[in-house]
Amino acid sequence: MSDREQIMNRVRNATASRPRTEYPQWDSGIVHSRGIRDSVDHVGLFCQKFDAVGGKMVKAIADLPEMLKDAASKKGYIDPELLPLVRDVLTGFEIDTTFDRAKVDEYAFGITRAAAGIAESGSLLLTGGSTSSRMGALAPWIHIAILERAKIVPTIPDAIALFGSERNALFVTGPSKTADVEGILIKGVHGPGVQMCCLV
Amino acid sequence: MKSPQSIDRYADALPQSVRETVFEGTRVPTIWRREALARDYGDSDPLRKLAAQIKQHTLDHLDQYLEQAETRLRENGAEVLFANDAASANSMVTRLLRENGAKLVVKSKSMLTEELHLNPHLEENGIEVVETDLGEFIIQIDDDIPSHIIKPIVHKNRRDIAKSFQREGLGDYNDDPETITRRARKHLREKFLKADAGITGANFVSAESGRIVLVTNEGNARFCITAPRLHIVLVGIEKIVPHDRDFAVFLNLLARSGVGQQLTVYTQFINGPRMVGVPALAGSQSPGFETGSEEVSRASDPPKGGTPTDAPTTDGAEKMVVIFVDNGRSSILDSEYREVLRCIRCGACQNVCPVYRQASGHAYRTTYQGPIGAVLSPLLMKQDEFASLADLPKASSLCGACQEVCPVDIPIPDMLVRLRDRAFREGASQAKAGTPSMEPWAFLATRPKAWRGMMQAANLANLVPLNLMPVPPLMRWLGSRELPKFRGGEFRSWMKNRGDDTHHE
Numbered sequence: 001m002s003d004r005e006q007i008m009n010r011v012r013n014a015t016a017s018r019p020r021t022e023y024p025q026w027d028s029g030i031v032h033s034r035g036i037r038d039s040v041d042h043v044g045l046f047c048q049k050f051d052a053v054g055g056k057m058v059k060a061i062a063d064l065p066e067m068l069k070d071a072a073s074k075k076g077y078i079d080p081e082l083l084p085l086v087r088d089v090l091t092g093f094e095i096d097t098t099f100d101r102a103k104v105d106e107y108a109f110g111i112t113r114a115a116a117g118i119a120e121s122g123s124l125l126l127t128g129g130s131t132s133s134r135m136g137a138l139a140p141w142i143h144i145a146i147l148e149r150a151k152i153v154p155t156i157p158d159a160i161a162l163f164g165s166e167r168n169a170l171f172v173t174g175p176s177k178t179a180d181v182e183g184i185l186i187k188g189v190h191g192p193g194v195q196m197c198c199l200v
Numbered sequence: 201m202k203s204p205q206s207i208d209r210y211a212d213a214l215p216q217s218v219r220e221t222v223f224e225g226t227r228v229p230t231i232w233r234r235e236a237l238a239r240d241y242g243d244s245d246p247l248r249k250l251a252a253q254i255k256q257h258t259l260d261h262l263d264q265y266l267e268q269a270e271t272r273l274r275e276n277g278a279e280v281l282f283a284n285d286a287a288s289a290n291s292m293v294t295r296l297l298r299e300n301g302a303k304l305v306v307k308s309k310s311m312l313t314e315e316l317h318l319n320p321h322l323e324e325n326g327i328e329v330v331e332t333d334l335g336e337f338i339i340q341i342d343d344d345i346p347s348h349i350i351k352p353i354v355h356k357n358r359r360d361i362a363k364s365f366q367r368e369g370l371g372d373y374n375d376d377p378e379t380i381t382r383r384a385r386k387h388l389r390e391k392f393l394k395a396d397a398g399i400t401g402a403n404f405v406s407a408e409s410g411r412i413v414l415v416t417n418e419g420n421a422r423f424c425i426t427a428p429r430l431h432i433v434l435v436g437i438e439k440i441v442p443h444d445r446d447f448a449v450f451l452n453l454l455a456r457s458g459v460g461q462q463l464t465v466y467t468q469f470i471n472g473p474r475m476v477g478v479p480a481l482a483g484s485q486s487p488g489f490e491t492g493s494e495e496v497s498r499a500s501d502p503p504k505g506g507t508p509t510d511a512p513t514t515d516g517a518e519k520m521v522v523i524f525v526d527n528g529r530s531s532i533l534d535s536e537y538r539e540v541l542r543c544i545r546c547g548a549c550q551n552v553c554p555v556y557r558q559a560s561g562h563a564y565r566t567t568y569q570g571p572i573g574a575v576l577s578p579l580l581m582k583q584d585e586f587a588s589l590a591d592l593p594k595a596s597s598l599c600g601a602c603q604e605v606c607p608v609d610i611p612i613p614d615m616l617v618r619l620r621d622r623a624f625r626e627g628a629s630q631a632k633a634g635t636p637s638m639e640p641w642a643f644l645a646t647r648p649k650a651w652r653g654m655m656q657a658a659n660l661a662n663l664v665p666l667n668l669m670p671v672p673p674l675m676r677w678l679g680s681r682e683l684p685k686f687r688g689g690e691f692r693s694w695m696k697n698r699g700d701d702t703h704h705e
Contacts, residue, residue, distance in 0.1 A: 008263060011530050015260055021257045023442060033452070121462050123463060128516070134426045138419060171463060177417050182221065
């Protein structure tokens with residue numbers, strides 16, 4: 001008998017003889033945190049929460065050069081579909097629209113789209129379909145997510161409902177961080193040390 | 201006097217520096233946990249009870265949900281395997297890596313792979329495996345084992361870590377946590393890019409969609425499944441939840457319970473390998489960037505965000521294999537301890553446990569430590585090895601804090617008591633060590649006349665000057681306490697003489 005059959009048999013025997021509990025019906029309200037229950041302005045709450053988890057809001061595309069002035073280099077990766085949006089403001093930057101792994105350490109920033117934002121947690125939803133290069137959103141020190149205001153959803157269950165047939169979805173809630181060494185917070189372990197978001 | 205309990209001896213011998221770092225490392229998240237839950241929910245008990253019900257329901261129907269998850273994953277192009285035990289799981293992983301020509305493997309933190317002792321197995325088979333969670337990386341270079349479910353190096357301080365980095369050629373001695381983190385980033389970045397395969401665990405699996413959830417703060421799991429071409433997931437069969445929507449219940453509890461965060465930084469949902477050259481499905485919305493309406497949906501409306509599409513992606517693992525591991529779980533499911541399988545490994549019970557905090561994780565001699573470990577570890581042993589860990593359930597004052605903080609309301613204290621009973625009935629020597637014999641008491645308690653006599657006679661104990669007796673444990677105990685006068689037999693005589701007042705209103 002295969003491991004699969006043995007496991008299934010044992011599980012069946014273990015559950016067969018006992019009363020089985022029903023699935024509890026629950027209303028989404030039970031998981032909504034107080035912040036979202038009291039919120040009237042989801043965009044405002046998203047900005048506030050994004051800031052609270054250590055993200056940096058970029059007020060307008062035109063502010064990008066200022067936000068990137070301390071970047072380690074002028075090199076960056078950008079989603080080709082976003083190029084028309086930023087080409088005029090990012091003059092003087094060296095921009096690739098194909099992520100070149102050989103240059104992984106040279107890219108100081110990556111600009112990709114977010115599929116949605118979650119107001120109650122300040123999270124970005126990145127999906128396979130919306131992210132032109134996962135490496136571009138992960139490897140550079142700075143990640144800038146471009147998010148349409150209309151794609152901000154109130155809660156975590158709302159964001160989960162957007163997954164559809166997407167095989168790869170990710171909530172990003174602030175910059176990469178660790179507190180493994182004596183509980184001291186350090187940003188930028190493997191992913192971006194600076195997580196930005198620009199609403200359009 | 202040396203305690204016959206090995207956990208006590210370990211705690212006594214613990215260096216002061218370790219005791220301090222463990223105590224502090226568990227104190228802070230306990231405060232943050234309480235603050236986060238109170239701030240966001242006020243009373244979080246209903247959410248905790250709901251989580252327990254969902255998990256219990258899933259366990260009660262585990263056969264159906266396991267098959268459902270398996271089917272969904274296969275439909276999405278993932279390979280699904282089942283492993284009875286550690287030996288079977290480990291050899292499956294080795295075979296998969298060999299078949300795919302993988303020599304270097306990056307790994308994201310997984311308690312299951314610790315339980316299976318996967319790393320030593322891979323190394324014996326000539327495969328280089330690199331832990332990428334900062335804490336687990338330090339555990340690996342020190343040839344140590346984790347001492348906490350989510351804070352594997354809670355027993356180490358920055359000086360210990362700086363010495364390890366120096367020894368491993370990762371730069372001169374420097375105990376600045378930021379420098380340590382940067383050095384690890386650089387070192388592990390190279391490994392990510394060179395690796396042939398990534399191995400991860402899974403926090404949850406949805407039966408409805410096959411989606412596995414991986415949570416990290418560092419982003420290492422994301423790297424493990426983005427850079428290499430093969431992704432192997434090892435997951436315990438109990439990690440299933442019925443629907444994607446249920447993730448919201450557990451994700452809202454997991455990080456808050458563990459570290460007081462609303463969500464961890466990266467919460468990953470994957471149910472198949474990357475789509476290669478498959479066009480977007482007809483009818484699905486274009487992935488093109490468009491400016492939508494300025495109106496933002498309200499909580500009551502259906503979400504208006506864009507629907508993600510099935511567009512081909514340029515990176516990510518081309519092959520995904522999910523291995524469901526039993527390794528003793530189905531036996532627990534078939535026992536009176538089945539509720540322990542609800543555990544979502546948040547570590548809150550460890551942070552709050554007065555025994556864990558004094559003794560540290562390694563005192564428990566096993567992968568799962570603290571209150572949850574004292575239940576889970578002996579139960580995961582094969583029947584004939586249960587006795588070797590039968591003392592762990594005694595490492596508790598039964599204060600109940602573990603159940604109080606548990607996000608899935610596992611009755612840990614009850615289970616500890618039942619396990620003590622089992623250990624006694626099975627005559628486990630580990631469990632008997634240091635426990636006074638209850639036989640004289642049992643003798644008296646089953647003989648009313650002898651009991652009454654003893655009660656009266658024991659009043660003589662009031663004449664013994666206990667505080668002057670040169671018995672060190674007694675002196676310590678009485679140093680800050682006063683023993684009330686023994687009043688044996690008084691209750692019985694009061695009962696006899698109180699008269700019949702049951703008819704009074």
